[in-house]
Amino acid sequence: MSDAGLLAGIDVGGSKIAVLVADRDLAMCARATTPTSVDDAEGAVDRIASAVDQALGAAGLSIGDLGAMGIGVPGRVDTETGTVSLAVNLGWHQLPLGELLQQRYRIPVRVENDVRAAAAGLHERRVLGDGADLAYLSVGTGISAGVVLDGKLHRGARGMAGEIGHVVVDRDGPRCPCGLAGCLEAVASGPAVARRADAALDAGVDSSLRDLRPITAVEVYAAAAAGDALALRIAEEAGANLARAVHELVMAYDVPRVVLGGGVALAGRTFLDPILRGLDRLRAESELARDVLPPDVAQILPDGSEAGAWGAVVLARGGLGREVAHP
């Protein structure tokens, strides 16, 4: 077991790895973001290690300064063993990531689903003030929620709590890759927003997006910000569905706030405002909705929050001092 105390938090995404190194009081010591793709299991550990080295090197630190490591992964994780059972977008299946990194670094390594790690980190760092309950709704390639209840991350009996991306919100909506029709992910994720724009252009709708194909959600929100009518309509529809998701999270868990993040949320107000309008419509229709949805129920993460990497740092802190097996 290392006596050194620094924490490495690693957020593994489909197209980049973000590393934050912090001390036990969560003061930042080093950071690195590499666009390196981690698209196969074999090279994953090497690429993660190289990103960690980069962060340490830039701050004049070395591996020996690390006391624990936390990793957030977009997928299903067995947090006991540190094995990633399935991360579709990374192509990982039953990857013993925690064990592999622990063998390499000889420090405790904890692995968690990225959105859940981010939720726990937001709570523990009091990013949005005090309060024992929050949901973090991540909207990106997929949609899922991490939920903190009574001050504790709720993982669920099978570690799948908050997978509301595959709850049906519009039964007449498009078919989701999961098989169901009208899942939240099928109507409001990044790819869903892009597909809607593509379909409208295919149908001959005029829009500033017409020269950008294939279209990304980032481009749709940028066009909406610039006043494009089609993009505005698509953003409004996605926001209405996300407002329903916020409402649902509040009704299910009784969390007084839902924090929005993820790649699509980087569009900022263009992303948030349609959600706020959707919530206002629910409030206008229902006294109960007014009652359960406080004015600040939906909040967007401030720019540069690095919720994923900070979540991984907090995860690492929880692992400090744990025994490391030496097989």
Place this chain on the structure above:
Amino acid sequence: MSDAGLLAGIDVGGSKIAVLVADRDLAMCARATTPTSVDDAEGAVDRIASAVDQALGAAGLSIGDLGAMGIGVPGRVDTETGTVSLAVNLGWHQLPLGELLQQRYRIPVRVENDVRAAAAGLHERRVLGDGADLAYLSVGTGISAGVVLDGKLHRGARGMAGEIGHVVVDRDGPRCPCGLAGCLEAVASGPAVARRADAALDAGVDSSLRDLRPITAVEVYAAAAAGDALALRIAEEAGANLARAVHELVMAYDVPRVVLGGGVALAGRTFLDPILRGLDRLRAESELARDVLPPDVAQILPDGSEAGAWGAVVLARGGLGREVAHP
């Protein structure tokens, strides 16, 4: 504080009061169910006391044998103070029920929402086997869920967790009294099922229900059991929506089982089978749904479970030995 150890559990409904008296090991000592209505706040304590007296008297017990009391109420409860802030169907508003009963009996009295109390009781009594996580979905005049996570009742930041009766499941559905359109309660509660039958008969649909108006949900399910085509169709639609609710509860909380109860669930297989078919359709469409919905995910309470009154007994047990204020 009384040294006596018996527990009184009281389930207050819109049309009856059920009382169970049990010892600390939850062995039943006495019971009474009175059809007495508790429809105004003024007489509530007297009527509850009379039901308790009846149960005690029938078993040769007296008030001095009671060590604690628990009460489940269909409404919003401040469990700290024992005040019922709102119980719409009982016409109660800011009723300090716990305090009033505590003054009368001089024993600890705990008050809880009836569905949450039932959920906690089902868990603590291991009615459906071991397992730290379950949702109890009560379908009656209203619909709501009580949720046990990691072995503990989840109440939520404002004591409203599980109020999924007002989550929109069919945005084209009928308007709910809450103001929103297509809430779960507006498509699958007892009154909703009855309204659907009424509307179909108004529209000239032939059915054995035509001579029974005004129709109740009990009659619709009885007619479905007897093969009436209209009633079968209504039961099937309600079941499909409840299957979505079960799916949603599983996706949100990651509970491996959802226990169905409440007045409408007394229809038994006629109520349950359409839900099971709805779940099978979700499984047929989606591998993820197959994955998260185990074969026994939806279970119905066995006849005579008295989940509400037993939940109140378990609630009482939690209050044993607490200080009682003597104002």
